[in-house]
Amino acid sequence: MIEPSKNKSETDGLAADTTSFDPNGPIGRKLKSFYDVIETEAVPDRLLDLLEKLDEAERKATGGS
Known part of the structure; x- marks a missing residue:
């Protein structure tokens, strides 16, 4: 049988871990503002x-014009 107090502490720890990865939480909002x-x-x-040179090299390698 599982002790209720032990089960509650495990649930609280899980809830804290889940909220720390919330994309709408403070860290998620800050990352989104940086990305924006x-x-x-x-x-x-x-x-x-550099991208144009890469495209040119790929065209030459594949025999394109």
């Missing part, structure tokens, strides 16, 4: 140039 800021930033020209 980054999402609106322009892609750096250097990265765009």
Whole structure:
């Protein structure tokens, strides 16, 4: 038989663990705000140039024009 007090403490621990991963909790909201800021930033020209070079290399490797 399980002791009620022991079972309650296990449930409380589980509830605390579950709420710490709540996407609508304070950590989730803060991460979303960081993501929203980054999402609106322009892609750096250097990265765009590198992506274009990669596309060009892939076209050459596959025999495309």
